[in-house]
Amino acid sequence: MASAHDTHHEGSHGSVKSYMIGFVLSIILTAIPFALAMTASLPKNLTVLIIVAMAVIQVVVHLVYFLHMDRSKEQRNNVSTFLFTVLVIALLVGLSLWIMFNIHIEMMAK
DSSP states (O other), X not given: OOOHHHHOOOOOOOOHHHHHHHHXXXXXXXXXXXXXXXXXOSOHHHHHHHHHHHHHHHHHHIXXXXXXXXXXXXXXXXXXXHHHHHHHHHHHHHHHHHHHHHHXXXXXXX
């Protein structure tokens, strides 16, 4: 009788080096926005833009270095599932904001 470990295919696990690279990048991508917010050395619009950019980059770092999502054949299902989830969330949030904006405009016109 085969156990669950015999039939389960192990995914690609990262090495200590790749985890350390991801950890260091995560620290840097957290420290930069923190420093910008604490010092207020740039205009607010630019600071917000940099913080959002660093957040997006950090999501990519986490996906690649910690969740091991890449372009390999083994990860194709995980990547497509993730992209579909992002699409659904973007549609849900975007269309909700659109509806709320239109309701706001209609209520202010009356």
